[in-house]
Amino acid sequence: MIVYSNNKINRAAHLRNKSDKFLKAEVIPIWKENVFLSKDDPSAPAIRLNRNISDDFPMYFLGVEGNVEIWCQDLSFLSIYHACEYVKASTTLPLLDSEPVWIRKAYKVLGNYDSGLVALGIGVSNWNRNNRNCGTCGGLTKMADKGYLRICKNCEKKIYPQFESIVVFLLEHIDKNGIKSCLLQQTPVKNGLLVSCLSGFVEIGETLEDAVKREAREETGLEIKDVRYIESQPWPFPSGLMTGFSALATDKNFTLDRSEVPDAAWYTQSELTQGISNGRIKVSRGDSIARRMIYKWLEK
Numbered sequence: 001m002i003v004y005s006n007n008k009i010n011r012a013a014h015l016r017n018k019s020d021k022f023l024k025a026e027v028i029p030i031w032k033e034n035v036f037l038s039k040d041d042p043s044a045p046a047i048r049l050n051r052n053i054s055d056d057f058p059m060y061f062l063g064v065e066g067n068v069e070i071w072c073q074d075l076s077f078l079s080i081y082h083a084c085e086y087v088k089a090s091t092t093l094p095l096l097d098s099e100p101v102w103i104r105k106a107y108k109v110l111g112n113y114d115s116g117l118v119a120l121g122i123g124v125s126n127w128n129r130n131n132r133n134c135g136t137c138g139g140l141t142k143m144a145d146k147g148y149l150r151i152c153k154n155c156e157k158k159i160y161p162q163f164e165s166i167v168v169f170l171l172e173h174i175d176k177n178g179i180k181s182c183l184l185q186q187t188p189v190k191n192g193l194l195v196s197c198l199s200g201f202v203e204i205g206e207t208l209e210d211a212v213k214r215e216a217r218e219e220t221g222l223e224i225k226d227v228r229y230i231e232s233q234p235w236p237f238p239s240g241l242m243t244g245f246s247a248l249a250t251d252k253n254f255t256l257d258r259s260e261v262p263d264a265a266w267y268t269q270s271e272l273t274q275g276i277s278n279g280r281i282k283v284s285r286g287d288s289i290a291r292r293m294i295y296k297w298l299e300k
Contacts, residue, residue: 002233003107003287007116009063009070016061016145025069026050027059028121029090031083032076033237034100035118037109038093045106046114049073049090057086060124060147062117072121076129104237107287116234123236124148127161130238134159165202166235167211169245170293171224173252173266181266182297183220183254189282192275196284197244197293198261212245220264221255224248230296233289242289246297269298 026048029036036047048070058074075083080099088095096109103122107115124147131150134141139154150159171183184195200215202208209227216224230244252266267275272294275281284290 001112002231002289002292003112004116004119004234004236005232006112007120007234008113009065009117009120011063012061013148015064015069016148024050024067025071026065028062028070028072028118029075029083029087030072030118030121030125031078031080031100033104033122033126034102035106035110035122036084036087036100037096037106039096040093045096045109045111046118047087047091047093047095049087058125058128058143058147060121060128062120062124070117072118072125074125074129076125104285104287119234119236123163123234123239124161126236126238131159162239164240165208165211166199166240166242167202167208167215167245168197168199168242168290168293169212169216169227169247170197170297171216171220171222171247171249172297173249179268180300181252181268182272182294183222183249183252183264183266184272184294185261185264187263192280192282194282194284195267195272195294196288197290198264199242199290200260208243208245212247216247216249219257219260221257222249222251222253225250230293231289244289244293246293269300273298 028046028048037045038047059071062070062072075086084099103118110118128143128147132141134152134155134157136157137155139152141150141152144151148161173181185198186193186195198219202211212227213224216222224247226248228246230246233242235242256264283294
């Protein structure tokens with residue numbers, strides 16, 4: 001399962017511009033990219049506050065579970081101390097830790113559903129915090145549609161959520177003997193190397209496939225072919241969509257743009273497997289699409 005993608009909540013977009021409230025609502029508090037975890041309820045570790053919807057702090061509608069509205073509340077405008085005190089005062093559940101936990105560490109505890117739900121809340125909160133001013137006139141904006149629209153108070157421009165598209169790609173080469181190798185960027189870490197796929201932002205006026213070709217050329221000097229889509233992943237840090245691709249390099253003679261990729265190397269499947277098993281090679285973080293793509297390549 002792709003982390004942060006199992007967000008199966010009914011988003012109920014038709015309710016976003018309605019003022020009607022369900023009889024019951026639950027609120028997931030977050031602080032920046034951190035979530036408050038429950039110590040006593042391992043089946044639902046993301047703390048939910050059973051309270052009436054209020055506007056003490058920004059609230060964003062996430063969707064509906066049965067007849068229950070699910071919201072998130074952004075406490076990022078508080079200090080971390082006051083955010084914790086607010087949550088403690090609003091629930092009888094003890095916190096798993098003395099502070100909220102970064103989502104990129106908490107996702108294993110949260111599980112697939114809650115990690116996707118919290119990621120949605122973080123993404124919507126990030127977008128609202130980053131769009132408090134109008135990009136056209138600089139005026140202040142106000143929230144509408146329960147967090148999915150902002151309207152400039154001065155020029156009345158409507159601003160809708162947008163995300164950055166990032167291509168993550170695994171370059172493969174097959175020699176005349178049929179031996180496969182992949183090109184991975186690598187960074188020195190304690191007792192070894194951290195490896196990951198190449199990546200880059202999609203620019204205006206290009207397709208995802210064109211972005212892969214351009215980024216490969218800019219970062220490595222390689223010409224590639226057979227660009228193939230693999231899968232995608234929501235990435236609310238702050239608001240992105242990772243799209244994974246594979247591609248074939250026409251040769252192995254790369255020249256790095258070291259301002260983009262300081263170091264990289266070709267690895268055969270046996271070399272990479274051996275390096276991982278002996279601990280010399282560490283693969284990118286467990287919540288990343290790059291990690292999934294590398295391990296899928298090893299399983300071929």
